[in-house]
Each structure stands twice: as structure tokens, then as C-alpha cells.
Amino acid sequence: MAEEELKMEEGGKKSKLIIIIVAVVVLIAGGGAAYYFLMADDASEMSTVDGEPMVQGEEGRASALVKTGTALYVAMPRPFVFNVPGSTRDRLVEIKVQLMMRGSDNEEQAKMHIPLIEGTLLKTFSTANADDLVTEAGKIAIRDSALKEVQKTMLDVSGNQTVEEVLFTGFVMQ
Secondary structure, three states: OHHHHHHHHHHHHHHHHHHHHHHHHHHHHHHHHHHHHHHHHHHHHHOEEOOEEEEEOOOOOEEEEOOOOOEEEEEOOOOEEEEEOOOOOOEEEEEEEEEEEEOHHHHHHHHHOHHHHHHHHHHHHOOOOHHHHOOHHHHHHHHHHHHHHHHHHHHHHHOOOOOOEEEEEEEEEO
């Protein structure tokens, strides 16, 4: 009986030791991750151009803008429905669009200029070809073109591009 108690006591010590080692490793890893994230935030705040944080390249120079802030979305109130010519026949297309931007000021600007943005998007969509819109590359091209036109229009009106992305949330072609 005494041998069984001794064996159980030794097994209990081993499991306690394993638990302590695991806890120490988890704490060290958590501390390292917190340090990394806090120091990365400090570095991005130090280097800015026109108030926008920059990422430092290998040579120590700024290489690309970091997207900061919460993404906000403004949905266009109605889907865009239009005809597009195709090689065999004309097609009817319906596209539902949302605009992504960062910052409540940009969101307010976009909401204020929805009719202008709708007109710009419709003008861009009307240049599409059904044969192109069948392919994924064609959809990406029309979306990129729409983004450039909306940004250009918003720059002319508000002095800032406002919109970061044009997103197709629905796309139907018949």
C-alpha cells in the first residue's frame, strides 16, 4: 500500500511540473507577441507622409502605404441594371455595388454624393462588353475601371479619393 501511494505522489509531481512548464511557455509566447505588436505600431506611427503611416522597406525607406482605420461600407441604394452587347446577342446585367472606405468623413462624403457616384458607375458599366463580363478577368477589369473613375470623380468634387474599393456584392448576367 505504501508503494502505491509513493508511485501516485511521484506521478502527481511530474504532471504538476509539465503544467508549470506549459504555463511558462504560454506566458513567454504571449509576452513576445504583445511586444511585437506594440513595437510594430510604434514604428508605423513614427514614419508618416501626409499623415499616412508608411511601411519601412529593407533599405530603411518608405515603400508602401499601410491601410489604417476601420473599413466602412456604403451600399448603392439600387442595383445597376443595363444591357451590354455581345458577339452573339445582347445580354442583361445586374450588378449590386458597395463602396469601401476608411474614416467616417469619407463615409459621409460618399453618402452625400451617391447620385454622382451612381452616374459615374453607370457610365463605366455601359462601356462593358458581354464577352468580357463572362470571364473573371473581365469582371475584375470593369471593377478596377469603376474604382478609378469613382476616385477621380470624388477627387474632383471633394478633394480626396474617398473610396478605397468598389465591391460587387451581386452579379447576374442573362
